[in-house]
Amino acid sequence: MDKQSLFVQVANLEERIGELYVELGTLKQKIQDLIEENLRLQRENERFKEESLEGKTPLEPRSAQENLLRIYREGFHICNVKYGSLRTEGECLFCLSFIQKT
Ligand SMILES: [Zn+2]
Structure with a gap:
């Protein structure tokens, strides 16, 4: 070698x-x-x-929507597709449409 x-x-x-x-x-x-x-x-x-x-x-003083929004802002999914998992890809359209519906 x-x-x-x-x-x-x-x-x-x-x-x-x-x-x-x-x-x-x-x-x-x-x-x-x-x-x-x-x-x-x-x-x-x-x-x-x-x-x-x-x-x-x-949880009572807040509305359900506020709570979901808070959880979403903290970086978690609230949509039924990935509920509870960390959002790693930025905004999630499923979550956003879910917030609008509630
Ligand atoms: Zn989501």
Whole structure:
């Protein structure tokens, strides 16, 4: 095996490791984001539970439409196609038409 091709192989490997390292960093950031999102939802859930235990019904003062709109603005689908999942593709026409109907 000639030295030249060994050097090329090592250089290619180095490049791939570099790319994997960047990908790893991106994945770590995504995990971090998901953990934070999860914590936020847990806290919100706790708050709702506490409020309903205290006999308050936090959802009542708002109309159903306001609640749906709020959930939608927070980045979740409210349409029956993808209800409850994160909106990753921007505005959702199904959600928007659903808001208008209610
Ligand atoms: Zn939707």
